[in-house]
Amino acid sequence: MTKLEKTMEIWNNVETVDDFLNFIENPDIDYMNWSASFADSNKSGYWIGARIKNIPDVAHLLDNTPQIKATELSPTSMTESELEHHKNYNFGSGYDRHVATQELMRIADVLGFEDPSAYLNNQPTGTLMGRHVDSITCFLHERTEELKGQKFDRERRQPQGSKDIWRCFVALDDWRPGQIVNFEPNFWTHWKKGDVLFFDWRNTAHSTANAGMHNRPFLKITGTMKDDQFVLDARQDQDKVKVFNLK
Amino acid sequence: MIETQYIKKTHKEIDHSSNRLISDRHLHKHPYDPELLESIRDDILKPRTCKEFMDWLETHPHYDMVAEASSQFIRGTHQDDCFYQCAKINTDWSNITSRIQKYADENQINEKFDTNYTKEWRVFPMKEQKEFVPFRHNTELDNMRKHGFTKQYQLIEVTLTENFPELKQIEKLFDFEWGKADINYQPTSGQFPRHVDFLTTPFRRAIEEDPKIANTRYNPFTKTPEGYQMTRILIALEDWVPGQMFMFENYSWNNWKAGDTINFAWHSCRHSTSNCSYRPRPLMKISGMVKDGHWLTQKKFKEFKI
Amino acid sequence: MIRYSELKNKMLKDVASLQKDDFYLLEGKLIFKQEQKSLDAKKYLEKHYGNVEVLKANNHPHWNSQYKIELYFTGISEGVQA
Numbered sequence: 001m002t003k004l005e006k007t008m009e010i011w012n013n014v015e016t017v018d019d020f021l022n023f024i025e026n027p028d029i030d031y032m033n034w035s036a037s038f039a040d041s042n043k044s045g046y047w048i049g050a051r052i053k054n055i056p057d058v059a060h061l062l063d064n065t066p067q068i069k070a071t072e073l074s075p076t077s078m079t080e081s082e083l084e085h086h087k088n089y090n091f092g093s094g095y096d097r098h099v100a101t102q103e104l105m106r107i108a109d110v111l112g113f114e115d116p117s118a119y120l121n122n123q124p125t126g127t128l129m130g131r132h133v134d135s136i137t138c139f140l141h142e143r144t145e146e147l148k149g150q151k152f153d154r155e156r157r158q159p160q161g162s163k164d165i166w167r168c169f170v171a172l173d174d175w176r177p178g179q180i181v182n183f184e185p186n187f188w189t190h191w192k193k194g195d196v197l198f199f200d201w202r203n204t205a206h207s208t209a210n211a212g213m214h215n216r217p218f219l220k221i222t223g224t225m226k227d228d229q230f231v232l233d234a235r236q237d238q239d240k241v242k243v244f245n246l247k
Numbered sequence: 248m249i250e251t252q253y254i255k256k257t258h259k260e261i262d263h264s265s266n267r268l269i270s271d272r273h274l275h276k277h278p279y280d281p282e283l284l285e286s287i288r289d290d291i292l293k294p295r296t297c298k299e300f301m302d303w304l305e306t307h308p309h310y311d312m313v314a315e316a317s318s319q320f321i322r323g324t325h326q327d328d329c330f331y332q333c334a335k336i337n338t339d340w341s342n343i344t345s346r347i348q349k350y351a352d353e354n355q356i357n358e359k360f361d362t363n364y365t366k367e368w369r370v371f372p373m374k375e376q377k378e379f380v381p382f383r384h385n386t387e388l389d390n391m392r393k394h395g396f397t398k399q400y401q402l403i404e405v406t407l408t409e410n411f412p413e414l415k416q417i418e419k420l421f422d423f424e425w426g427k428a429d430i431n432y433q434p435t436s437g438q439f440p441r442h443v444d445f446l447t448t449p450f451r452r453a454i455e456e457d458p459k460i461a462n463t464r465y466n467p468f469t470k471t472p473e474g475y476q477m478t479r480i481l482i483a484l485e486d487w488v489p490g491q492m493f494m495f496e497n498y499s500w501n502n503w504k505a506g507d508t509i510n511f512a513w514h515s516c517r518h519s520t521s522n523c524s525y526r527p528r529p530l531m532k533i534s535g536m537v538k539d540g541h542w543l544t545q546k547k548f549k550e551f552k553i
Numbered sequence: 554m555i556r557y558s559e560l561k562n563k564m565l566k567d568v569a570s571l572q573k574d575d576f577y578l579l580e581g582k583l584i585f586k587q588e589q590k591s592l593d594a595k596k597y598l599e600k601h602y603g604n605v606e607v608l609k610a611n612n613h614p615h616w617n618s619q620y621k622i623e624l625y626f627t628g629i630s631e632g633v634q635a
Contacts, residue, residue, distance in 0.1 A: 032525075089525050090360060090398065090436040126395020128438050131490035131523050174611070176278075177580050178441035178519055180492055189497055207490050207523035211441050213277035213394055280616045281577035281584050288578075292558060319556040322581035323603070323626025325633075328554040468556055496581065512554060517581075 003030040004037075017140060017159055018148035024079045024137055031081035035133045038157075039184070039205035046183040048238065049168060049198035049231040050111060054246040056103050058172045062122050062215050066096035070127040077138060086130060094129025094208065095121040100219060107170055108221045110244045111196065116223030117142050120172070123179075123216040128209035134201040136165060139222040157202055163224040166231065167201040170194070170219040178212020198231050274390050279312050287316035291467045297454050298461040304445070311390050314443045319468060320496065320515040329495040330511035333543060336417055336482060338553040340505035343413050344485050347403070347430060347529055350410065356401045357434040357527060391440055399439045400520065403430035405531065413553070414531055420551050421480065421543065423535030425453040430484070433491075433520055433528040441494070441519040445470060446477045449535050470514045475536045476544045482508045482531040490524030510543055555602070555626075557583075559635035568597050582623040584610055591622035603629050 001009075007029040014020045024031060068074040071092040073083050078093070086092070098120040100108075108116045117139040123129070135157060140147060151160035158165045171191040181188040183199050183206045191197070199206070210216050225231070230242040275283075287309055295303065307313050351357060391399070405414045405428040418428040427449050433439075453472070454461045463472040471477040483503040493500040495511055495518045511518070522528050537543050557578045565571050570593045576585045585591035595605050604627045610620040 085525075090357070090434065092436075124395055126391075126397070126438060126440070128436065128521050128523050130436070130525065177496075177517070178494075180494060180519075180521060182490075182492065182523075184489060187497075187499060205489060207492075209438055209492060209521035209523060211438055211492075211494065211519035211521055213440070276613070276615045278579060278613065280613075281579040281620070282574075282617045284579065285577040288558065318581075319554075319558060320581050321555050321557055321560065321578070321583070321626060321629075323606075323629050324554045325629055325631040327631045468558075515554065515556075 003028075004033045007031075007034045008037075011154070014152055014154060016148065017144075017150050017152050020152045020157075021137070021140060021144065021148070024081075024135060027080040027084070029081050031079050032085045032132070035135055036131075036205065038133050038203055040203040041185065043200050043203035044184050045186060045204060046188060046197050046199035047235045048195055048241050049234045050196040051192075051241055051243045052107055052110065052170060052194040052196060052246060053243065055107065055170070055172060055194050056246075058104070058120065058217050059215075061098060061101065061120060062096070062217060064098060066098050066122070067119075068093050068097040070094060070096045070122075070124055079137065089130065091130040092127065094127060095123040097121055104172075104219055106246060107219055108223070110246060111168070111221070112226040112228075113166075113221055113223045114226060116221050118219060118221045121169075121218050121220050123208060123210045123218075125178075125210050125213055125215070129207055131205055131207040133203070133205050134167065136167065136201065136222055139165065164228065165222065165224055166198060166228060167220070167222045168199075169197045170221065171197070172217040172219055173215070176212050176214040176216070178210065179214070179216045180209040180211060182207050198235070274311050274393065275309065279315055283309065284312060284316045287312055291317055293467075295465050296462050297450070297465045297472050300465040300467075301447075301451060301454055304447070311387065314387070314445055317445070317467070317470065318443045318515045318517060320512075320517065322496070324496070324516075326495075326498045328512060329498055329516045330500060330509050331546065332507055333480065333510040333546075333548055334421075334482075334508035335548075335550045336420070336506040336508060336553065337551065338413065338417070338506065340484065343411070344505070344529065346411065347432070347484065348527075350403065351401075351432060351527065356403075356432060360398050360401070360434050360437070394440065396438060396440045398434070398437050400431050400433040400437050403432055405429055416553060417482065417531070417551075418533055420553075421533060421537075422541070423478065423533060423537060424475075425449045426533060426535030427452075428531055428533045431481075431530045431532045433522045433530075435522055435525055435527060437528075438521045439519055441517045443515065443517050444479065444513040446479060446513065446534050450477060453536065468514070471536065474539055476539060476541070477514070477534070478510065478537050478543050479513045479532065479534040480508055480510050480543070482506070482533070484529040484531055485526075488524045488526050490522070491526070491528045492519075492521040492523060494519050494521075510546075555629060555633060555635045563635055564594060564597060568593055579623070582608070582625040584620045585622045585624070586618060586620055588621045591624055595624055598624065598626070602626060602633065 014023050100118045100120050108118050147159050153160040174193050175191045183204050233240045405411050460472050466473050485505050487503045495516050575590045576583050598605050605624050606627050608623040610623050612619050
């Protein structure tokens with residue numbers, strides 16, 4: 001049996017959130033190929049789900065020491081199997097992870113997220129993020145006590161019975177040339193500060209690179225939403241993008 | 248003029264020492280001042296011979312800005328004016344790429360991957376290679392490293408060695424004058440920043456060895472001696488895999504197959520490469536001159552079988 | 554492709570209000586010091602070349618001058634020249 005086959009066998013026996021967290025933290029699984037197996041070009045892609053006005057300037061925050069540096073690997077944001085894979089292929093974390101300020105957390109409030117996980121992710125010049133499919137493990141780890149006993153939905157890769165968990169990226173500055181964001185098969189470019197990108201995190205392989213000369217700050221938000229209808233509407237019709245105002 | 252510790256050298260001199268600059272205070276901040284870019288651009292457009300242009304370029308006080316200033320590109324330009332497929336080469340690519348991989352493994356190209364220019368950053372075994380250094384101004388590399396671009400790509404020599412005879416045969420198909428071929432091997436996690444080319448390596452060789460070219464008028468739009476077109480083509484040596492990024496301005500070259508060959512507007516079109524995949528990305532880069540009227544200057548397509 | 558320097562020469566010749574130091578090229582976009590002049594330029598460019606996008610210019614402390622507007626094309630046909 002190959003490593004991936006063994007991995008899939010264990011995965012198929014995941015019943016609870018606790019089982020899932022143990023599964024992904026198992027150093028013997030083939031995490032990268034397991035997660036990559038969910039990439040589906042029929043479902044893959046992104047859309048602009050909202051726009052936010054009056055986002056504060058974040059330039060001064062980017063000079064702070066990040067929680068996790070782009071050039072380092074950290075068990076906080078990666079599983080053991082992931083870490084080994086990234087080390088073998090010379091990748092770092094791909095972005096500086098900063099704690100989101102209260103002001104930035106208001107963005108998540110305004111969008112209607114319920115108790116979200118949110119971080120200021122800045123991709124400095126010269127850094128890049130290896131291709132991957134998400135598993136929202138950070139979100140789950142941050143709520144282990146609350147969630148571990150719950151049944152796990154292997155189809156949606158989240159706790160069973162709960163609302164859909166969404167992930168989005170809020171552009172905290174305008175796009176600059178050289179900044180590459182590839183949600184396969186498309187590239188997100190020319191964004192304006194305040195654009196909110198939603199994507200099918202379950203099925204979209206993505207990678208990012210900063211081949212330009214300016215920082216690239218995003219706010220990454222993960223969680224359920226009070227009312228996600230505007231996100232679904234925007235997915236169907238890009239002329240129906242809802243605008244929110246932070247002020 | 249701020250001293251940059253730059254030592255003028257011919258293309259055959261080994262650049263031993265002067266790679267490190269006194270300081271980086273002469274490096275300009277991004278985004279560059281548009282007014283200063285304009286004044287440099289106006290200066291680029293003044294009439295000069297090729298030799299005069301190289302002399303001007305080498306000692307320019309704002310060298311780090313010259314390449315950007317030389318670009319005439321306006322956003323919205325059609326993709327086919329940035330790059331297009333000019334050829335398809337059919338051959339036994341798996342044989343060639345397995346030799347490249349063996350070479351890469353033997354020389355630890357993937358492992359020794361900090362492209363620090365104080366060492367020769369090509370992988371080479373031959374004496375002749377050691378004496379042939381690319382023209383890289385200190386400021387260009389300093390600027391890149393300052394912005395975090397320390398792992399870029401590796402260049403594996405083709406023209407001056409006998410390690411890859413099939414690739415030398417492919418090089419000859421295009422009939423370049425002053426042609427130079429290298430394998431541009433980008434290990435996983437490698438990234439080369441957005442930049443505009445000058446193709447100074449073959450250009451400089453031509454000027455130093457051919458007085459006729461040295462005294463030919465320089466065309467600052469095509470960045471070539473009049474009567475010629477400096478050309479750079481890229482040949483995919485392996486099929487593309489997702490995560491391998493080759494950007495020409497906002498356009499992406501992807502989904503290539505081994506043997507796909509593109510010609511691009513190197514004189515104006517900014518390009519960058521990022522390898523976010525888990526597979527090294529080898530391309531062959533051939534740079535040189537072709538005369539006006541050559542098929543590569545006519546946007547023609549040719550298919551070859553070797 | 555449209556070359557900036559050739560396009561600029563044409564614009565200076567054909568648009569009476571434009572002077573050499575009114576606009577420059579930055580990262581592929583035409584960057585203007587005055588909004589009215591950018592509007593004059595936009596009108597001319599759209600008449601002769603194609604759709605033009607307008608952006609508010611970001612300024613930087615290390616620059617010599619201040620700028621108001623950036624313009625760029627959204628889709629020029631292949632082979633078009635100034």
